[in-house]
Amino acid sequence: MEDKKLIFSAIQPTGTFTLGNYIGAVRNWIPLQDEYNCIYCIADMHAITVRQEPAKLRQNTLAAYALLMACGIDPKKSILFIQSHVNTHALLNWVLCCNTQFGELSRMTQFKDKSQKHPDDVNAGLFTYPSLMAADILAYNADFVPVGVDQKQHLELARNIAQRFNQRYGDFFTLPEPYIMEVGAKIMSLQDPTKKMSKSDENPNSCILILDDKDTIIRKFKRAVTDSEAEIVYREGKDGINNLMSIYSAVTGKDYPEIEKEFAGKGYGDFKLAVGEAVADNLAPIRTEFDKLISDKAYLKQCYTEGAQQAYRYSSRIVSKVYHKAGFVDIK
Ligand code: ATP
Ligand code: LTN
Numbered sequence: 163m164e165d166k167k168l169i170f171s172a173i174q175p176t177g178t179f180t181l182g183n184y185i186g187a188v189r190n191w192i193p194l195q196d197e198y199n200c201i202y203c204i205a206d207m208h209a210i211t212v213r214q215e216p217a218k219l220r221q222n223t224l225a226a227y228a229l230l231m232a233c234g235i236d237p238k239k240s241i242l243f244i245q246s247h248v249n250t251h252a253l254l255n256w257v258l259c260c261n262t263q264f265g266e267l268s269r270m271t272q273f274k275d276k277s278q279k280h281p282d283d284v285n286a287g288l289f290t291y292p293s294l295m296a297a298d299i300l301a302y303n304a305d306f307v308p309v310g311v312d313q314k315q316h317l318e319l320a321r322n323i324a325q326r327f328n329q330r331y332g333d334f335f336t337l338p339e340p341y342i343m344e345v346g347a348k349i350m351s352l353q354d355p356t357k358k359m360s361k362s363d364e365n366p367n368s369c370i371l372i373l374d375d376k377d378t379i380i381r382k383f384k385r386a387v388t389d390s391e392a393e394i395v396y397r398e399g400k401d402g403i404n405n406l407m408s409i410y411s412a413v414t415g416k417d418y419p420e421i422e423k424e425f426a427g428k429g430y431g432d433f434k435l436a437v438g439e440a441v442a443d444n445l446a447p448i449r450t451e452f453d454k455l456i457s458d459k460a461y462l463k464q465c466y467t468e469g470a471q472q473a474y475r476y477s478s479r480i481v482s483k484v485y486h487k488a489g490f491v492d493i494k
Pocket of ligand 2: 170171172173174205208294295296298299307308309313316
């Protein structure tokens with residue numbers, strides 16, 4: 163790889179990506195490919211911290227891979243692979259787990275949210291999720307990790323784990339920095355704008371999926387929850403409108419004062435339609451490209467196989483050194 167800083171990020175194949183995943187994460191990964199060495203992964207091992215139907219998970223994982231390519235991740239520029247294909251992540255995870263405190267994991271808001279959402283399955287994987295995420299990042303000694311704001315806490319924990327390892331065993335890991343875009347950092351649910359838009363939400367009207375067609379997108383925006391006023395301005399207390407404005411701003415590049423001017427004197431109906439159309443136009447080319455890729459399974463397989471080989475080559479060198487530092491007997 164060229165002598166550039168290294169970016170690592172991942173996304174779970176827990177369903178079709180939402181507009182939140184796209185604006186908050188994936189879209190920002192594309193331009194980074196020209197400036198950095200980029201490694202992107204489909205986190206299928208993280209996905210099983212919540213019950214998944216195996217056949218569906220396989221299908222979602224392949225779709226997620228094709229979708230990242232359709233969004234513009236180029237496997238010739240970046241390493242793009244599936245997490246479970248590269249066993250170094252699980253190997254490193256164990257050592258990191260032994261350097262992660264129970265108290266730290268208990269403070270993670272995602273753990274608290276998800277264990278509340280699935281009270282019948284608060285499994286150990288869900289609890290140690292952040293240490294596997296730290297392993298994903300540290301197995302490559304990544305410099306920057308582009309994620310949405312909801313993942314910032316996990317990233318801070320990854321830095322703490324790295325720091326603790328470095329103190330115990332001697333400086334080794336790079337401390338990864340979050341790379342968070344300001345615009346659209348958190349897209350909220352269309353049905354409850356105080357909650358983040360999430361692909362595992364049971365209410366299909368709460369989120370726009372990247373592969374939704376134009377009519378569906380417009381219908382979902384029409385049903386978006388707003389407030390009882392009629393003014394399109396960005397203001398505290400107007401969560402629904404604020405969310406629509408941030409989405410519109412993210413897809414058109416217009417700032418809030420411009421949007422307020424554009425819709426002065428207009429009603430919520432007009433605004434929702436405009437947001438729906440702008441989003442649909444933005445997503446249409448991705449859908450076309452996705453349809454092409456998902457029907458060419460042989461090409462996809464070639465890409466993810468090569469991606470896994472490259473990722474393994476890179477991370478196995480790092481993980482072997484970690485095993486040595488931890489005091490395990492060298493095998494060769
Ligand atoms: P799940 O519902 O299964 O928890 P998710 O939709 O929250 O999934 P993840 O796979 O956890 O998505 O996240 C993938 C990336 O998308 C992360 O970088 C995350 O920060 C970002 N992201 C997720 N939801 C949003 C959102 N609503 N707004 C902005 N970014 C988001
Ligand atoms: N937990 C992340 C997905 C993820 C990730 C990572 C992100 C798994 N491993 C490593 C960045 C770096 C999420 O976005 N929900």
